[in-house]
Amino acid sequence: MAVMTRWLDPDEQRTWRAYLTASRALMDTLDRELQRDAGMPHAYYEILVRLSEAPGRQLRMSELAQAAGSSRSRLSHAVARLETAGWVRREDCPTDRRGQIAMLTDEGFATLAAAAPGHVEGVRRHLFDALSPAQVDQLRRISETLAEHLTGS
Amino acid sequence: MAVMTRWLDPDEQRTWRAYLTASRALMDTLDRELQRDAGMPHAYYEILVRLSEAPGRQLRMSELAQAAGSSRSRLSHAVARLETAGWVRREDCPTDRRGQIAMLTDEGFATLAAAAPGHVEGVRRHLFDALSPAQVDQLRRISETLAEHLTGS
């Protein structure tokens, strides 16, 4: 049976296109800056951040994947690269023989500390500086709603 | 000289993380749905959309790149693939011998027409259904501001 498509009305269309353009431009810009200044893509930066915030600067691979919004496969490849860069080290998990623990090395922490100011400045310049405080608040609520909607279902 | 980093305050931090989580989840979900249902990534879908809306269903490569928010290189690779899929055809530009014109084939149009309802449904389900009309309006303003801010500088 043919189900009627609920097409986007002109306002929704305009919203969707603007959103696509903005989010693509934002992430592309930040990614390029991070690659240029710190030699790593944004996804890797985020892995290092999550590790740096974890107790003992270490996390199980699964927890790290969850925290960084990454698939297991992706994280596996990424950590392999981060390990050859000397920024992360892998160790066996003592309580689960299937498990691996990723830990941030001192060198990794130093690299992150060196990269952070420039990246934060970029986020501020490209995102927060362009929005009013009210818009920042709106964006937070919208994003939190969406995040829950998407990860909940 | 050492310049003080303008770190993110807790509210900004929370906003930024929520935004990252939401936008990544949204695009990942839509990309996966489109790959599953239509056999193409979202970036290719958008190329076909832009072509379908152009007069004569054709555009110069540069204009298409601009419209789809793509680099020239990326578009070149993408159109090469779309051409072997039979969805796009390339022709020489009559007024500029450097130029190439990408045109949507009938088969490409049919593929797009078949993919559109499912994709629109996804956009609606994952984005618009979760937000109030006021939030949709806020998101539009925020996105338009950001888009201008990012592509203007």
Add this chain to the structure above:
DNA sequence: GCGGTTTTGTTGAGCGTTCAACTATCGGGG
């Protein structure tokens, strides 16, 4: 028109992501 600069588009290498397949281990019901 000539010579340098810009613009247009392509190419290939390197990298990151996805997907499916796989191994190994854990946990729970009979």
Add this chain to the structure above:
DNA sequence: CCCCGATAGTTGAACGCTCAACAAAACCGC
């Protein structure tokens, strides 16, 4: 205890993107 399904993580191939290098044509000032 044993088996079966679920979970943890890895792997390799295919694919898309980025970047730098390049060729060709157009534009522009003189």
